[in-house]
Amino acid sequence: MTDEPKQTIQAKVLEEIKSGHLLMRPKWRFALNLALFAVGMALALALVWYMVSFTIFILHDSGAWFGPSFGPRGWLAVIGSLPGVIIFLAILFVIVLEILVHHFAFSYRRPVVYSLGGIMLLVVIGSAAVAKARVHERLTSYAERHHVPMMAPLARVFRGRPNAHLFPGTIATTTENGFVLTTRRGDFIYIHISQSTRLPPGFLFAAGDKVMIFGDRMASSVTAFGVRPLCPPRQLPPPPGCDE
Numbered sequence: 001m002t003d004e005p006k007q008t009i010q011a012k013v014l015e016e017i018k019s020g021h022l023l024m025r026p027k028w029r030f031a032l033n034l035a036l037f038a039v040g041m042a043l044a045l046a047l048v049w050y051m052v053s054f055t056i057f058i059l060h061d062s063g064a065w066f067g068p069s070f071g072p073r074g075w076l077a078v079i080g081s082l083p084g085v086i087i088f089l090a091i092l093f094v095i096v097l098e099i100l101v102h103h104f105a106f107s108y109r110r111p112v113v114y115s116l117g118g119i120m121l122l123v124v125i126g127s128a129a130v131a132k133a134r135v136h137e138r139l140t141s142y143a144e145r146h147h148v149p150m151m152a153p154l155a156r157v158f159r160g161r162p163n164a165h166l167f168p169g170t171i172a173t174t175t176e177n178g179f180v181l182t183t184r185r186g187d188f189i190y191i192h193i194s195q196s197t198r199l200p201p202g203f204l205f206a207a208g209d210k211v212m213i214f215g216d217r218m219a220s221s222v223t224a225f226g227v228r229p230l231c232p233p234r235q236l237p238p239p240p241g242c243d244e
Contacts, residue, residue: 037100040096040100041097041100041101044093044096044097044100045119045122045123045126047089047090047093048090048093048094048097048126048127049123049126049130050130051086051087051089051090051093052090052123052127053126053127053128053131053135053136054083054086054136055082055083055086055087055090056127056128056131057136057137057140058081058082058083058086059078059081059082061168062081062166062168063166063167063168063212063228063230064077064080064081064166065078066212066214066228066230067081067166067214069226069228070198070214070225070226073165073214073225074214074226077165077166077214080165081166094119094120094123097119098112098115098116098119101119102115165214165215165216165217165225166212166213166214167181167183167189167212167213167214167215167217168183168210168211168212168213168230169181169182169183169184169189169210169211169213170182170208170209170210170211171205171206171207171208171209171210171211172188172207173207174205174206175190177192177193177194178190178191178192178193178224179191179193179205181211181213181222187220188220189213189217189220189221189222190220190221190222191213191215191221191222191224191227192221192222192223192224193227194223194224196225197224197225197226197227198225198226198227199226199227200227200228200229203229205227209229210229210230211227211228211229211230212227212228212229212230213226213227214226214227214228
């Protein structure tokens, strides 16, 4: 009795094939489709890793990474430093990745939140690993030295974007009310320190220190709302990039 329904289904399938309504596809086509989906997923994930880690690199490079330590105004400065185009593309590729994932059996008929959560976990782990490996520092430095098409202009556009309230640079000399800052563009800015300026405890500013200033600029001077060192004190081993 149990074999009869199975034989009936097989007979119907054979009739559909003979009538031309159902086409049989070779196994290699399924294998090819599977391989294409897998390659597409790997490529989309790699692009998301690249773009998210590039955003982290931009925030570190501009000094905006330290913005939240200055409170709500600092968060606004961080938002203003985000590369909107890069973030939009990263979100777009996350959506593409989610669509590709649902073609595999392990995510079929499962809530989207599960697959999306897994994707976001992979994005966070992978992007953090790429950022920690300083891939973008090396790529940007190589592109600028060798004038690589597309890469060099892209690096200049995002690295050179000024922020209205964030000023990373090196202390050229100290003054009675603050110090003179040399920006990465070679400009000199007079930094005014007041009693309300948020300073790191126990940190003494000296010529050659790399710092990030948060404040309001008027012409060639900035009234500092806060100051953060970009590198630890000299007696501590500096992290990669501080001795450059």
